[in-house]
Amino acid sequence: MSADTEKMTNILTKYEGQNSLLIQALLEIQRQFKWIPDESISIIAEKLRVPKSRIFRVASYYKAMSLKPRGKHIIRVCLGTACHVREGGRIMDRVEEVLGVSESGTTPDMNFTLERVNCLGCCALGPVMVIDGEYFGKMEIGKVSELVNKYR
Amino acid sequence: MGKISSPAELDKYRQVILKKEDPAKPSISICAGTGCLALGVQNVIAAFKDELKKHNLQSKVNIRETGCPGFCEQGPVIVIRPGEICYVHVRPEDVSEIVSLTVAEGKLVDRLLYTEPVTQNKVTKESDIPFYKYQKRLIIGNNGLIDPKSIDDYIVLGGYQALAKVLGKMTPEQVLEEIRRSNLRGRGGGGFPTARKWASTRDAPEKTKYVIVNCDEGDPGAFMNRALMEGNPHSVLEGLIIGGYAIGASEGFIYVREEYPLAIDNTLIAIEQATEYGLLGRNILGSDMSFTVIVHRGAGSYVSGESSALMTAIEGMVGEPRPKYIHTAIEGLWNKPSCLNNVETWANVPLIINNGVDWFKATGNEKSKGTKIFSLVGKVNNTGLVEVPLGTSLREIIFKIGGGIPKNKKFKAIQTGGPSGGCIPEQYLDSPVDFDTLTQLGSMMGSGGLIVMDEDTCMVDVARYFVDFLSDESCGKCLPCREGLQQMKGILEDITQGGGKKGDIELLEALATVMIDTSLCALGTTAANPVVSTIRNFRGEYEAHVNEKRCPAGACKQLTTYYIDPAKCAACMICLRNCPVEAITGARNQIHVIEQSKCTKCGTCYNVCPSRFNAVKRISGEPIPQPIPMKQRAIAGRKK
Numbered sequence: 001m002s003a004d005t006e007k008m009t010n011i012l013t014k015y016e017g018q019n020s021l022l023i024q025a026l027l028e029i030q031r032q033f034k035w036i037p038d039e040s041i042s043i044i045a046e047k048l049r050v051p052k053s054r055i056f057r058v059a060s061y062y063k064a065m066s067l068k069p070r071g072k073h074i075i076r077v078c079l080g081t082a083c084h085v086r087e088g089g090r091i092m093d094r095v096e097e098v099l100g101v102s103e104s105g106t107t108p109d110m111n112f113t114l115e116r117v118n119c120l121g122c123c124a125l126g127p128v129m130v131i132d133g134e135y136f137g138k139m140e141i142g143k144v145s146e147l148v149n150k151y152r
Numbered sequence: 153m154g155k156i157s158s159p160a161e162l163d164k165y166r167q168v169i170l171k172k173e174d175p176a177k178p179s180i181s182i183c184a185g186t187g188c189l190a191l192g193v194q195n196v197i198a199a200f201k202d203e204l205k206k207h208n209l210q211s212k213v214n215i216r217e218t219g220c221p222g223f224c225e226q227g228p229v230i231v232i233r234p235g236e237i238c239y240v241h242v243r244p245e246d247v248s249e250i251v252s253l254t255v256a257e258g259k260l261v262d263r264l265l266y267t268e269p270v271t272q273n274k275v276t277k278e279s280d281i282p283f284y285k286y287q288k289r290l291i292i293g294n295n296g297l298i299d300p301k302s303i304d305d306y307i308v309l310g311g312y313q314a315l316a317k318v319l320g321k322m323t324p325e326q327v328l329e330e331i332r333r334s335n336l337r338g339r340g341g342g343g344f345p346t347a348r349k350w351a352s353t354r355d356a357p358e359k360t361k362y363v364i365v366n367c368d369e370g371d372p373g374a375f376m377n378r379a380l381m382e383g384n385p386h387s388v389l390e391g392l393i394i395g396g397y398a399i400g401a402s403e404g405f406i407y408v409r410e411e412y413p414l415a416i417d418n419t420l421i422a423i424e425q426a427t428e429y430g431l432l433g434r435n436i437l438g439s440d441m442s443f444t445v446i447v448h449r450g451a452g453s454y455v456s457g458e459s460s461a462l463m464t465a466i467e468g469m470v471g472e473p474r475p476k477y478i479h480t481a482i483e484g485l486w487n488k489p490s491c492l493n494n495v496e497t498w499a500n501v502p503l504i505i506n507n508g509v510d511w512f513k514a515t516g517n518e519k520s521k522g523t524k525i526f527s528l529v530g531k532v533n534n535t536g537l538v539e540v541p542l543g544t545s546l547r548e549i550i551f552k553i554g555g556g557i558p559k560n561k562k563f564k565a566i567q568t569g570g571p572s573g574g575c576i577p578e579q580y581l582d583s584p585v586d587f588d589t590l591t592q593l594g595s596m597m598g599s600g601g602l603i604v605m606d607e608d609t610c611m612v613d614v615a616r617y618f619v620d621f622l623s624d625e626s627c628g629k630c631l632p633c634r635e636g637l638q639q640m641k642g643i644l645e646d647i648t649q650g651g652g653k654k655g656d657i658e659l660l661e662a663l664a665t666v667m668i669d670t671s672l673c674a675l676g677t678t679a680a681n682p683v684v685s686t687i688r689n690f691r692g693e694y695e696a697h698v699n700e701k702r703c704p705a706g707a708c709k710q711l712t713t714y715y716i717d718p719a720k721c722a723a724c725m726i727c728l729r730n731c732p733v734e735a736i737t738g739a740r741n742q743i744h745v746i747e748q749s750k751c752t753k754c755g756t757c758y759n760v761c762p763s764r765f766n767a768v769k770r771i772s773g774e775p776i777p778q779p780i781p782m783k784q785r786a787i788a789g790r791k792k
Contacts, residue, residue: 023465024468027451062452062453063452064452081618082603083372085530087755093754094732121369122186123601135186135189137187137191141732
């Protein structure tokens with residue numbers, strides 16, 4: 001058993017037999033691994049006793065879950081309405097330029113994944129971007145490249 | 153702390169905590185909500201702890217990490233009591249001065265006081281700041297007074313007294329009657345009478361029933377529920393338990409979206425503490441009532457905020473709505489009768505029980521009683537959370553509390569009701585904000601997001617933005633919503649990029665009619681609202697885009713060019729230095745020129761050009777003037 005498989009099995013043991021907790025189980029796998037690895041799906045199916053088809057349906061529907069591996073650093077640019085009217089879209093354009101990937105993309109070196117988020121509830125500080133859970137409010141286009149480069 | 157086994161014991165316990173608290177002991181309340189955390193308040197808190205230790209004051213001064221009081225624009229915000237001295241934009245380097253002057257000697261640090269933007273007056277007390285002064289903060293007011301991680305803080309303020317009253321002195325029928333007489337209506341946007349919902353679930357034949365808190369605040373631009381759930385979780389929990397008692401449910405769920413990690417944490421802590429105190433679990437406060445609460449994390453889906461979709465999500469499925477001929481009040485979660493209310497609705501319940509129906513009905517207008525929390529954001533000076541009596545006018549909210557539009561720009565519209573709402577133009581600003589009036593204006597109050605737009609906002613682009621958002625979030629179950637939004641998105645993208653064709657506006661209107669008439673759930677039937685309301689109120693802007701390929705607001709990138717007016721440029725180097733792609737040429741004493749081939753139209757030069765020069769222009773629908781010849785670019789001695 002690989003280390004990852006063991007970790008997954010440990011995480012999922014507490015959900016044993018409780019198929020209504022499928023979303024919570026997937027979220028926990030997502031939190032620990034930053035994505036939902038293929039092998040976790042078989043373990044979930046077995047532990048929670050749900051068909052794989054349902055797991056794929058749920059995992060592909062919800063935005064918080066990713067069936068593709070993601071980069072080391074997750075950059076989320078908020079495009080909620082308040083950020084939009086404060087030109088959050090142009091912040092997104094600039095991050096895309098700096099990283100060389102578009103929305104939902106991952107850089108080839110697997111260092112960054114860029115995501116759009118539809119409101120983080122920090123509307124008063126818009127435009128907002130988040131890198132690895134750290135919030136950066138009142139962003140300016142001119143500050144993007146310096147900020148992103150700190151994580152390179 | 154063991155279990156509290158009767159209402160009298162709860163009261164006794166409250167007296168014990170009160171006795172321990174010395175009202176004269178100075179306290180520093182620091183906002184530790186998501187907004188201030190984003191501004192780095194954790195460093196301010198650490199600095200205060202260090203500084204108090206240095207002065208040997210750590211046992212003489214309380215530090216309270218509170219929820220969000222709502223004035224996010226000015227964050228990090230702190231309030232020092234007694235005296236209610238409010239400091240704004242506090243940084244770690246200000247802390248030592250605050251401790252040595254204000255805390256130790258009672259003197260003010262002038263530069264940290266709030267300055268009124270118009271009069272330049274300094275305001276000392278939090279409640280005298282106009283942003284707070286014109287609000288009526290019945291629900292959100294306690295956020296700044298308590299540590300959301302401390303149940304004792306909530307109990308000191310009279311927390312769980314309503315629950316004690318209900319369990320000790322009232323029958324479930326009496327509770328229901330009280331809520332019915334208060335005319336409390338759903339704060340999530342529907343405005344449906346809360347008591348009628350409760351009664352349907354209560355009267356449904358099935359014995360097992362559920363009560364649910366909807367904290368899936370998916371509307372972009374709204375964060376009232378986040379602030380309440382993370383800032384005062386016990387108030388929501390108390391309302392939920394009372395609802396459970398009235399309805400006859402012994403299990404409750406709190407659905408919180410995963411984008412709100414702090415709200416999830418604080419809710420879990422609140423549940424744990426309430427269970428420890430015997431306010432949840434078996435035989436609550438010695439009564440026959442047993443009640444447990446489970447937190448369900450959302451996983452990022454806008455549609456899951458719809459009541460039937462939310463229940464499907466709790467069951468562990470894809471959160472898609474069901475047709476509404478079966479009411480969730482009768483057949484909801486696991487096909488059992490389920491009563492779902494918004495965070496703010498639940499938080500109103502203890503207030504009504506404690507203060508009585510007449511007190512509650514004294515606030516608000518004829519058909520909409522009580523207060524409502526709004527998130528006032530966008531192009532407005534004082535952004536943040538605003539709680540006002542229902543029926544307050546939009547103008548009062550934007551100009552009196554919000555302080556008007558920044559940089560003296562002109563107000564254009566206010567967007568209310570989230571993606572399913574609409575944009576309200578200037579001529580309706582005196583309308584009262586309540587459940588019914590905004591619907592008549594073609595928008596809706598919704599859950600309370602108010603997004604202010606100024607002359608720089610393009611209304612066609614706003615419609616495109618919402619349609620893009622909704623097409624991304626549409627669950628895809630019914631065709632009119634799924635395909636209608638895709639088509640609208642394509643048309644609107646064309647229009648904003650200069651490819652609009654004659655007949656496009658009429659086609660959008662026709663599509664909207666079909667979507668309104670035939671979509672399955674409320675999200676689909678209202679999804680066309682942003683398009684319909686912007687066409688109705690701002691048709692001229694659509695026509696300028698389609699007929700003249702011009703964006704009057706200068707916001708649509710493909711239709712706009714940036715140009716530096718040589719007559720106004722003072723060669724100050726500011727735009728040149730800030731341009732992220734080095735598209736501006738020039739030097740000191742040499743007029744700056746934008747190289748159009750390099751320009752990415754990010755708008756930085758427009759935003760940074762000092763207003764005294766105002767040299768950067770946005771040109772749309774007309775040719776760009778040729779750059780002036782190099783030899784004419786030198787300027788000498790022009791005033792800077």
